[in-house]
Amino acid sequence: MAFQERNPENKRMLQRLNLKTRVNLIIAAILVLIVAIGSLLVIRHVRDSVEQETRSALQMATEMVEAGRLMGPLPERQSRSWIGMLEQLSGLRHVRLYVLRDGRHHPPASPESIEGVPEWFAALVRPPAMRIEERVPAASGEWLRVILVADPGDEIAEAWEETRVFLGLILLLAGGCFVAISWVTGRAFQPVDEVMEGLLALEKGHYGHRLPEFPQPEWNRIAVAFNHCAGVLEQARKDNRNLTRQLLKVEEEERRALARELHDELGQVLSAIKMMALSIKRQNPPEPSIRAACLITDHVDHLFDVIRSMIHKLRPLMLDDLGLAAAIETLVKNWEAHHPEVRIHLHCQQGIDDFPQERQIHVYRIVQESLTNVFRHASASRIELRLETVARKSSTASWLKVSTRDDGRGAAPDARTGLGLKGMRERVESLGGVFRVETAPGKGFHLSILIPYEEEHADAHPRHACG
Numbered sequence: 001m002a003f004q005e006r007n008p009e010n011k012r013m014l015q016r017l018n019l020k021t022r023v024n025l026i027i028a029a030i031l032v033l034i035v036a037i038g039s040l041l042v043i044r045h046v047r048d049s050v051e052q053e054t055r056s057a058l059q060m061a062t063e064m065v066e067a068g069r070l071m072g073p074l075p076e077r078q079s080r081s082w083i084g085m086l087e088q089l090s091g092l093r094h095v096r097l098y099v100l101r102d103g104r105h106h107p108p109a110s111p112e113s114i115e116g117v118p119e120w121f122a123a124l125v126r127p128p129a130m131r132i133e134e135r136v137p138a139a140s141g142e143w144l145r146v147i148l149v150a151d152p153g154d155e156i157a158e159a160w161e162e163t164r165v166f167l168g169l170i171l172l173l174a175g176g177c178f179v180a181i182s183w184v185t186g187r188a189f190q191p192v193d194e195v196m197e198g199l200l201a202l203e204k205g206h207y208g209h210r211l212p213e214f215p216q217p218e219w220n221r222i223a224v225a226f227n228h229c230a231g232v233l234e235q236a237r238k239d240n241r242n243l244t245r246q247l248l249k250v251e252e253e254e255r256r257a258l259a260r261e262l263h264d265e266l267g268q269v270l271s272a273i274k275m276m277a278l279s280i281k282r283q284n285p286p287e288p289s290i291r292a293a294c295l296i297t298d299h300v301d302h303l304f305d306v307i308r309s310m311i312h313k314l315r316p317l318m319l320d321d322l323g324l325a326a327a328i329e330t331l332v333k334n335w336e337a338h339h340p341e342v343r344i345h346l347h348c349q350q351g352i353d354d355f356p357q358e359r360q361i362h363v364y365r366i367v368q369e370s371l372t373n374v375f376r377h378a379s380a381s382r383i384e385l386r387l388e389t390v391a392r393k394s395s396t397a398s399w400l401k402v403s404t405r406d407d408g409r410g411a412a413p414d415a416r417t418g419l420g421l422k423g424m425r426e427r428v429e430s431l432g433g434v435f436r437v438e439t440a441p442g443k444g445f446h447l448s449i450l451i452p453y454e455e456e457h458a459d460a461h462p463r464h465a466c467g
Contacts, residue, residue, distance in 0.1 A: 054127055130150035277293040400452075434448075
């Protein structure tokens with residue numbers, strides 16, 4: 001169960017690593033495995049070699065002792081000479097020889113540690129203990145104990161020197177291979193960063209981003225496909241913006257025509273009806289006729305109010321007559337009249353009426369929708385509305401900035417936006433503008449909108465500025 005709980009966490013940790021790091025980790029693991037297997041094989045070979053050399057030396061010494069034993073009981077003089085010869089034999093490598101009188105002494109123990117050799121290496125390659133004891137008769141009637149003990153210390157020391165050099169070469173070779181392979185894979189995966197950067201750019205809506213031509217044919221095919229996809233998306237966005245702009249233009253023209261019809265045609269008809277009702281009242285008719293005329297006059301006045309409100313919603317005529325600043329100031333006053341508990345601080349920079357006239361209606365609609373959203377959803381007590389011209393570092397053109405900030409309840413940054421914000425975003429993007437929203441729970445909403453000027457704004461003329 002614990003392994004099952006750790007396994008998903010390990011998978012998530014691996015998924016956070018990029019492809020280049022994963023490949024390098026796999027290569028490093030393979031090289032470590034190769035070095036480990038090579039080291040085990042080398043140690044095994046060294047162990048067998050040490051054991052073989054030690055056993056051969058011990059066997060040779062045993063045969064020499066056996067030849068002396070077969071000579072029979074030795075006289076005292078020959079016995080001393082033979083013992084001297086055995087003591088010289090004790091100087092052989094890999095063998096320690098001890099000649100003891102019968103039952104008098106025990107041979108000293110061989111040392112466990114070897115100078116200059118790590119204990120772990122000595123423990124791995126040291127062969128099993130080998131000891132041979134022979135009894136040789138002497139002429140005096142006593143027996144000489146000849147003990148042969150294998151001592152692989154010198155062989156192990158030599159093997160360690162050779163193994164250290166060999167393992168060092170293996171590690172150096174593995175390190176060099178890892179560096180070389182990492183460099184090659186780094187060069188091979190270098191386009192990944194540019195491809196990821198391009199995908200992030202597409203995710204953010206920067207469809208003008210293009211990938212360069214890569215030397216690798218596989219990556220180059222990906223770059224060609226990416227650039228084609230980005231070009232199609234860019235053209236589709238341009239078409240959608242043009243279509244949205246055209247639809248908004250047709251919509252505003254229809255609203256303007258309908259507002260004019262309501263103002264001119266229906267307004268005249270209602271004015272005529274009211275004049276006739278007032279004429280009837282001045283002729284001193286019977287009381288029922290006077291009441292009917294008064295009732296007609298009241299209904300006509302109500303219809304005037306309704307039509308005036310409809311005309312203002314369809315098309316603010318003040319926008320055409322007095323300009324953008326005056327229309328927005330009137331809009332703000334109407335909201336304050338209906339919601340006196342909310343304070344709206346309006347600042348219009350001098351010269352915003354120079355904004356292209358065909359685009360002023362879009363600015364008005366954006367401000368209208370912004371205030372509508374605040375009063376419907378924000379529960380705010382203070383609203384700050386600013387309209388000003390700015391210059392962006394990335395562009396030489398002038399921009400109109402519309403900023404709306406409230407002290408309402410706000411929302412989470414990743415909260416789902418409503419149709420109002422989506423409509424404003426589409427309108428702004430259709431004009432080639434920039435739409436940003438900053439919000440947090442309890443921090444209110446801050447809308448920052450940038451709309452570029454167009455070159456053809458010579459017909460615009462300043463009329464009014466609000467402060």
